[in-house]
Amino acid sequence: MNVKEAATLLSYVVATMPNIQDKDLSATAKAWAIIMPDISFELGQQAVLKILRDKKIPTVPLPGEIINTVKEIVNGENKINAPSDYEAWQEVRSKIDFYKPNQKWSHPAIEETIKIIGSRNICGGDYNVADRFMKVYNRIVKRTNDQYENKVTLQIIDNTPKNKSLLTFIGEHKQIVLGQKAV
Structure with a gap:
């Protein structure tokens, strides 16, 4: 904008x-x-x-x-937006099939998590495969969100007037932030 x-x-x-x-x-x-x-x-x-x-x-x-x-x-x-870790795990449990490797997932983070853990480990996994899946999935989602927020922050900095820092710009317009009238 x-x-x-x-x-x-x-x-x-x-x-x-x-x-x-x-x-x-x-x-x-x-x-x-x-x-x-x-x-x-x-x-x-x-x-x-x-x-x-x-x-x-x-x-x-x-x-x-x-x-x-x-x-x-x-x-x-x-x-x-990425589904919650529980929703993602439910999707994986219902759709994963070792013999169908080209499965379509509702979010890229689910697909990336499966690639990291491995479909064989998920299909034949032990009792803690759900916990492992959710931990890896949450890290991937957090990393994706952090990368997006960092990109937006860089855009904000780039849109700041070149001869002023962002703090200087905000300070000049503090009447908006603080609800004061300009003097």
Whole structure:
């Protein structure tokens, strides 16, 4: 999302909340663009509209609210998020067959876990194969999530104005963060 797209999303917020219609939210649009560079305008629009439909108190949505709503939308539509370790293990137990190596799994983390442990070890495994599967699976999911968060953090840093650090930028716009009026 860029600044223009963030400003468009903020226009929806301003139109529905009379208490902020006289406020200058250009710094908020810049902050949203810096904090959420990985969110497309379309997903951001869906998230903001969903938040506005559910919002009971007229406040500007925080980036975390938008990000969480985007995750809910993506998970609901595309089932991108990894299943829990127990759900993954149940899928493996019901579908794994040593004689059918090219099995289709609901998430790449399940397939990677099976490659690491080995389908032969899972099919003929002893009593603790479920525990081993879940430990390896959880490490793979955590590593994938960490890599994604690191990529987003690098995008945020890249979108910060070149002549300022991120902390300097936030300090200049602290009235937004702290709810103070600019002096």
